[in-house]
Amino acid sequence: MPPEFDLIGRHFRALAGPAALNLEDDAAVLAPPPGRELVMAADTMVAGVHYLPDDPADGVAQKLLRVNLSDLAAMGADPLGYLLTVSAPSDTPDAWFAGFAAGLGRDQAIYGLSLLGGDTTSTPGPVTLSLTIIGHVAPGQAVRRRGAKPGDEVWVTGTIGDGALGLAVSLGKLTDATGFLRRRYCVPSPRLGLPLAGAVSAAIDVSDGLLQDLGHLCRLAGCGAEVEAEAVPLSPAARAAGPDWFANCLGGGDDYELLLAVPPGKGEALADECRLRGVPLTRIGRFLAGEMQVRVLDGKGRPMAIAHHGWSHF
Amino acid sequence: MPPEFDLIGRHFRALAGPAALNLEDDAAVLAPPPGRELVMAADTMVAGVHYLPDDPADGVAQKLLRVNLSDLAAMGADPLGYLLTVSAPSDTPDAWFAGFAAGLGRDQAIYGLSLLGGDTTSTPGPVTLSLTIIGHVAPGQAVRRRGAKPGDEVWVTGTIGDGALGLAVSLGKLTDATGFLRRRYCVPSPRLGLPLAGAVSAAIDVSDGLLQDLGHLCRLAGCGAEVEAEAVPLSPAARAAGPDWFANCLGGGDDYELLLAVPPGKGEALADECRLRGVPLTRIGRFLAGEMQVRVLDGKGRPMAIAHHGWSHF
Numbered sequence A, B: 001m002p003p004e005f006d007l008i009g010r011h012f013r014a015l016a017g018p019a020a021l022n023l024e025d026d027a028a029v030l031a032p033p034p035g036r037e038l039v040m041a042a043d044t045m046v047a048g049v050h051y052l053p054d055d056p057a058d059g060v061a062q063k064l065l066r067v068n069l070s071d072l073a074a075m076g077a078d079p080l081g082y083l084l085t086v087s088a089p090s091d092t093p094d095a096w097f098a099g100f101a102a103g104l105g106r107d108q109a110i111y112g113l114s115l116l117g118g119d120t121t122s123t124p125g126p127v128t129l130s131l132t133i134i135g136h137v138a139p140g141q142a143v144r145r146r147g148a149k150p151g152d153e154v155w156v157t158g159t160i161g162d163g164a165l166g167l168a169v170s171l172g173k174l175t176d177a178t179g180f181l182r183r184r185y186c187v188p189s190p191r192l193g194l195p196l197a198g199a200v201s202a203a204i205d206v207s208d209g210l211l212q213d214l215g216h217l218c219r220l221a222g223c224g225a226e227v228e229a230e231a232v233p234l235s236p237a238a239r240a241a242g243p244d245w246f247a248n249c250l251g252g253g254d255d256y257e258l259l260l261a262v263p264p265g266k267g268e269a270l271a272d273e274c275r276l277r278g279v280p281l282t283r284i285g286r287f288l289a290g291e292m293q294v295r296v297l298d299g300k301g302r303p304m305a306i307a308h309h310g311w312s313h314f
Helices: A003-015 A018-023 A057-075 A094-111 A162-170 A180-186 A210-221 A236-240 A243-251 A267-276 B003-015 B018-023 B057-075 B094-111 B162-170 B180-186 B210-221 B236-240 B243-251 B267-276
Strands: A028-030 A037-046 A078-088 A114-122 A128-137 A153-157 A202-205 A224-228 A258-262 A281-288 A294-297 B028-030 B037-046 B078-088 B114-122 B128-137 B153-157 B202-205 B224-228 B258-262 B281-288 B294-297
Touching: A003 A018, A003 A094, A003 A114, A018 A028, A018 A114, A028 A078, A028 A114, A037 A057, A037 B078, A037 B128, A057 A078, A057 A094, A057 A128, A057 A180, A057 A202, A078 A094, A078 B037, A078 B128, A094 A114, A128 B037, A128 B078, A128 B128, A153 A267, A162 A180, A162 A236, A162 A243, A180 A236, A202 A210, A210 A224, A210 A243, A210 A258, A210 A281, A210 A294, A258 A267, A258 A281, A267 A281, B003 B018, B003 B094, B003 B114, B018 B028, B018 B114, B028 B078, B028 B114, B037 B057, B057 B078, B057 B094, B057 B128, B057 B180, B057 B202, B078 B094, B094 B114, B153 B267, B162 B180, B162 B236, B162 B243, B180 B236, B202 B210, B210 B224, B210 B243, B210 B258, B210 B281, B210 B294, B258 B267, B258 B281, B267 B281
Parallel strands: A037 B114, A078 A114, A114 B037, A224 A294, B078 B114, B224 B294
Antiparallel strands: A028 B037, A037 A128, A037 B028, A078 A128, A153 A258, A153 A281, A202 A258, A224 A281, B037 B128, B078 B128, B153 B258, B153 B281, B202 B258, B224 B281
């Protein structure tokens, strides 16, 4: 048997759910949950672009899975399974694959999903990982990016900026003795299971930076937004980095929190529901009629200049 | 707007079906066809590993899609849509993306499916493409690799070896004035739409080489098989290459024909059905009780030594 099959047998077969047919077949066969719509997304991570080549393999696997789970979270969908393709240099140590599979296994248990299928190939380039996530949602209940209205409030889950500052810590540009920021950068927490359907006008996950992702909601809604700088929830570790890092918090990516457009009067009840599920929700601004631009206001309501408006992976 | 969004807008939005929500959202939302099971597979292609870096981009796109469609074909499933991730060097010319999207568009029209979603990222390495195909099949009717029985006949669609010889032509090791072999290598024909359910015991697509893929069916069935060398259908171009290339025809990959285990007495009727759909079907051997090995017999029934038994991508 060729090495590819050994690799699958040693590391990936244990992750396969019933639909994966023991990874023996050309494809998985999945009976969709009756009366539900399917939600599907795919994200790629490249060593040296989306993570540092010496990041532990289990954390890389968890980030890959969680970044995709975050896309389901933004649609208000529940996870079902995933397909995975791994391109790796042929001298990649077996221990790397073992660690990678261990990270996937840990998160499969946490989030209740399983491997459906995939492919492993060699590459002369960096490790390149691609994951397609499959989830499900009640018909017509998927939350969209399009739909924010002037007057809606801007709310966010969790804290903003930890991802960007965690990257800065990884690169040696910032210190954080607690390790919190780097953990948040390496292993984000997808905000699954929140009761968004019917409660929000629009949602997006904060992957490219708060201001850029808010800009996406504005562009699709044909309106603008303003954010109160002092309302943006920061973790103690992000606060400890000091005000010089605040622009990075708003402009950097990798938070994987949810950014929500919430009709006026509905935010507090939603926040209570989210808090019951262990997820803080904070109002940070509002959508405005007029120009499709995002403004940040200081404590006195004056527009602030924020240099870096987000991150493009291309 | 960052360049990634420009790229999606310029080249990929026109390929998106209704479920893709205009590629504006975090994920696609797909209502599964009522009363059907979903069939899903993912395959990766890396420039310099699975295709030659200067192969035309439209052909690369078609091969990527068709290789995945071939996995659906092997399960007897019909295509629905696909998710695509593209990692490319940041200096990849726009014309490459235009050609790539044109190839996808052409095959979407031929095979009746559409783009559901995906991701584009930069990479310091070679272009790395990953595609997840989504199809559907009647409940319980997916054809498996497992299920061949001693006494079943071995049948194949189309002609065998064109893929391997087409690669040899691409590498300058073989000449073929007709261009047929190279076309077969670059743009395979997935054998979708054949009435396999109920007619075959097992199926696999020939991607790693006839003998290796037949070995997979044997391993899963716990039996052996023999192939009559003179019965293996060769194209005129493969025949013209001469007997020295015959081992490559049996051992090389990239044919994307279907290899079928057919219960005795059912082959001719299935072959008639396939011929009506324009696909020749040829009996080339049989499954045998006993040792899990694949033997090739010459015209006098004597075992032949075939050096190269297939291709592993890792």
